[in-house]
Amino acid sequence: MRIARFRHEGKIKTGEIKGDGVRVFAGSPPIEAIVADGHDAVHERERAEIVPMESVRLLAPLHPASLRDFVAFEEHVAGVRRSIDGTGGVPDAWFDAPTFYFTNPHRIFGPGDEVPFPAASVNRDFELEVAAVAGPDETIFGYTILNDWSARDLQKREMQVNLGPAKGKDFASSLGPWIVTADELEPFKDAGGFLDLWCSVTVNGAEVGRDLLSNMGWTFETMLAYAARDSLVRPGDVLGSGTVGNGGCLAELWGRNGRQEPPPLRDGDVVTLTVQGIGSLTNTVISGPATDALPAVRRRDPATARNERQ
Known part of the structure; x- marks a missing residue:
């Protein structure tokens, strides 16, 4: 359904x-x-x-109370690391557990919406993902498509602090076009419990990437169980698969090609994500309003800093 x-x-x-x-x-x-x-x-x-x-x-099928985004594809990790920090490869810790971060549930866009990027960002990127919607008793209610939009230049700077991503991600996520209940996709599961669905992305009608969802490292059931470990997942919470490989985002291709080819997204670009058995999600990229520069940081001066209560 x-x-x-x-x-x-x-x-x-x-x-x-x-x-x-x-x-x-x-x-x-x-x-x-x-x-x-x-x-x-x-x-x-x-x-x-x-x-x-x-x-x-x-409209966006739901506005979740929380949105966890995992990083479940080795190929994506290797390519984006090469693009962001020049290291490439997959860290050993990635193989230990399905890592995720929390992104902003208050900036959810739906099918056909214009998606505003930070005006200062020039390295604008899409991310092709499938998201599971949690049901009662730590079950999966259904699935939808997720675009985890990324301002790669902002992300690259803030990740140098070993925290984040923050402003490189929290401006927008897209969900849609609807939720497909879990029973509808059960026939697509392979022997390991992975959904064997083709995922593709086009920019202005030209295909940029295509991959199988079953190439992810963990099943959605495993990711849900891990998210709930020592914590709580409620019905309606959303868990993103992370970006598929083989061109599921531009940054992976930039890392692989050694240059920004294909080019970053620009105002007016139309991005369509399509997932077998679910549907298609289309959005148009625009620039958000310009923002003022931050005040200069107050640096700590050891000679005048007060470390003891007077």
């Missing part, structure tokens, strides 16, 4: 994508309530009217 959140006749509604229309859920409950009930219950949910697709505006 494909579950969408959309605007119709001035109201935000939820429903099931069915052919060339949407079967609106009775009462249009929020996605968060649907997810909390689990994907078994959603099949029994009462439907109301059917509205044609051309009359709706798809």
Whole structure:
């Protein structure tokens, strides 16, 4: 089942994508309530009217309370490290556990939205990912597409502090076009429990990268269990797979090619992520408003610094 959140006749509604229309859920409950009930219950949910697709505006399928983004593809790690810090290779620690970082859940964009990059950034990048939506009792409710937009020049600077990424990432993430319930994708699982789905990305209609989701190092179930270890994952939380390899982002290709080819994204570029069994997510790149320079840092002077209470 494909579950969408959309605007119709001035109201935000939820429903099931069915052919060339949407079967609106009775009462249009929020996605968060649907997810909390689990994907078994959603099949029994009462439907109301059917509205044609051309009359709706798809929105981001949900606004999660938290968004963990993993880094589960070796090829991506090696390529981006070469591009960001010149080292390349995959650190030994990567093989120990599925590492992730938290990004900003308050800057979620949906299908067809313009995505504003920091105006000062020139090394603008997309990241092709699949995201799992957590269900009740540490289960996976379903899957959607995630674009983890990246300002690589900002990221490169701030990662020198060995913390982050921060402003290189927190300006935007895209989710969509809808959530596909986990049972729909069960036939695509291989013997190891990995989803054998083709993922591709185009910029202005030209394909830039293509990879199999099953090339990731851990299953979504393992990543969910690790996220919940000594912590808490709630229904509706989103877990990104991390960027696929073989051109799943520009920085990987820059590291492999030794130059910025293909070029960074520019205003007006149209990026489309497509995942077999899920759909396509398209956004247009724009520049956000210019920002003022920060005040100069106050450096610590050992000669005048006060280290003891007077």
